[in-house]
Amino acid sequence: MSQTLIAGANAPLPNDNISVRILSQNSIDCAAYRLTPDGKVRGDGDMIFYGQKSSDDNSVSFRGHDSDGFFDINLPAQPANIDKIALAFSSAQTLAQIGDVDIQVLQGSQVVLTCQLNATGRSEKAIILAECYRRQGSWKFRFIAQGFNGGLKPLSEHFGVEIADEAPAQAQPINAQKPLNTQRVSTPPPIPNTNNATKPSVNLSKITLTKNQSSINLTKRDDFGKISVNLNWNQRPNIDKQAPKKGLLGDLFKQHGASGIDLDVGAMIHLKNGEKTLIQALGNRFGSLQSAPYVCLRADDRTGQTSGGEWLDINGQQWAQIEEVFIFAFIYEGAPNWAQTDGVVTIHAPEQPPIETHLTEGAGNMPMCAIARLVNQQGSINVERINQYFKGHQEMDKAFNWGFSWKKGRK
Template identity: 70%
Template sequence: MSQTLVAGANAALPNDTISVRIVSQLPIDCAAYRLSHSGKVRGDGDMIFYNQTRSDDGAVSFRGHDADGFFDINLTNQPADIEKIAIAFSSDQPLSQLGDIDIQVFQGQTLLLNCPLSAANRSEKAMILAECYKRQGAWKFRFIAQGFDGGLKPLSEHFGVEIADNPSPVPTPPPSPFQNQSSGINPKPANSNLNAQNSTPPPAPTVNLSKITLTKNQSTINLQKRDNFGKISINLNWNQGGNPNPQAPKKGRLSDLFKQNSGAARVDLDLGAMISLKNGDKTLIQALGGNFGDLQRAPFVCLRGDDRTGQVSGGEWLDINGAQWSQIDEVLVFAFIYEGVPNWSQTDGVVTIYVPGQPPIETRLTEGAGNLPMCAIARLVNQNGSINVERLDQYFQGHQYMDKAFNWGFNWKRGRK
């Protein structure tokens, strides 16, 4: 049976992997900070948020779905010098306008703790919600609700994170557990500052908080021409099955997402792309039919793999060889619901495009109508060597209808995986 905490109260945690869920009525930016005895982070790998979704050792990870954020925390594998893990949020609006927030702690499917936070008369735009902390070798959880009047920047600086004033190269996103063998491009080396064995002290951590959100009203962005854009990675993530515990409190938006005869089921979204090259060749890559593409040879686009279980928190990934961008004319990125009743408005689907040296580009799948399982998400178009990213967010009855709408001209037949 779950326990409800009031602000200031604490409770014991199992020495296991837990999930901390932050439920908000409106989108907020969530962050976790691993802290040493000084109350500060040891380096940039100890801040986990939308621009860096895993700690440097993978023991803390973040998965966000619109108004919900989940932190998966392996308490057993935390470094010995980590004494606290603070959970916080920030927003452009004060809490009183966001509405009440719930902080929930799960062990697997079991709800352990529920911490309701009332928004009444709260003017803060950022807040330390809670913390996991070690006491005499055991982990405990404290509900804090300590507010800041500033946003994510002063909150992060409070924990010792140095925020970059100008946009800096965005860290390469973590590899998918379904890495395709043909990917070919080496990922960016992990940050080794904390383990450097030399007399030069490691530089202060610097984190870039900027991101770009494409919306219906602001639907395009152009990335200036380069000789080599590096490895471009596109991530599709979504609510893969509703509330982790069907008996836990709900806000309505995550309950009963996809029903089958046996009850609630995890939804299987598939990521894919249509690629047009400068030489006129056109290619379709998707898990359906088993065409995963290739990075080193045409079409220079590769689907890392297919999460057929719907249980991989990192979602699905598509990579583009930016060193070969001059040979690519267009990449149209799409997704379709392979299993489950189409209900895009409740998947909380989000697509994030990572281009080295640029803030992440994010678009949300918000305009899907019922019974239309196919979504044209965005297209990346080569405009005289630059990358023009255009949000589409258009929905169709199937592959052929989407093909016809964008004049690709593929020959279609029924496939399976």
């Protein structure tokens, strides 16, 4: 049976890989900070959040988004001078507006600890939820629930970090075709002070493409570097008897059940020489970065529990050879309910804020989602949100006139 902690209480942790799951009824930005005995981060690599999803040694990583996020922590692999790992979140809203926040600590699929942050009457916009800390050679977990009325600045000062008021111009060479959604950018987690006055080494901005703000243009450059497209989603872990029967957590498990959903990301590529090709795990069409089509699919995640989700890489050095990259995802296994997947696709390009879009609008019996396309516009990259849903590959192909011949296949 799992143990429930009240604020201020602690409990032992297994000396193993654990996951800390944070559940909210509204959007929050979660962050983890690895701290030395003086309570300070050592540098950029000790902050883990949506813009930097793993620590410098990959022993702490973040997956999920918004209202359902996971921190995967390899406790035995933590550096000797890391004394604790603080878990926090910030939001544009007060805690009272956000509502109660639930926390689970899992070892594998088993919930070992639960906590609930009561939001009633609380006006803070930044909260230290909990911490994993060393004690006499072992690891323990403490539920803290400490808030800061001033928001991000007091939180960052608590950890010995600073927040850049705005990213410098050279870190955001993006020209929006339509007004951008700045809601998610207004309260990012703090950035470590690296004593670099001209350019922060961690870009905290995030751009969310929506129906009303559906495209953005990345200014032309000679070399875009490696562009990475991430598909992440939350497969609900099968916790059987460990699942809570009441409250927010219980409701979520009743709604989603224990069965998993397997999402696959893929791309159709149109090269400047007229060639068209397909990249996806189905049929083992993984592509290539160094030769045409200059797009490559990394390993296929069949569970949704891998910390990084699924990734497509695009060779930005060869962008001049590419006319368009059309990104899609489909539900390979599980009920075609996009709202249950909590799917999010994020495009990462060097020296650019992450560009994300959420896959939550699809209707039932529509397992295919056309997500976005990256179009070469005289050397620039125009990123256009699509988010249209179809019964399958053939219907999507026909809607966008790609002209492929399709047949059934399996992985």
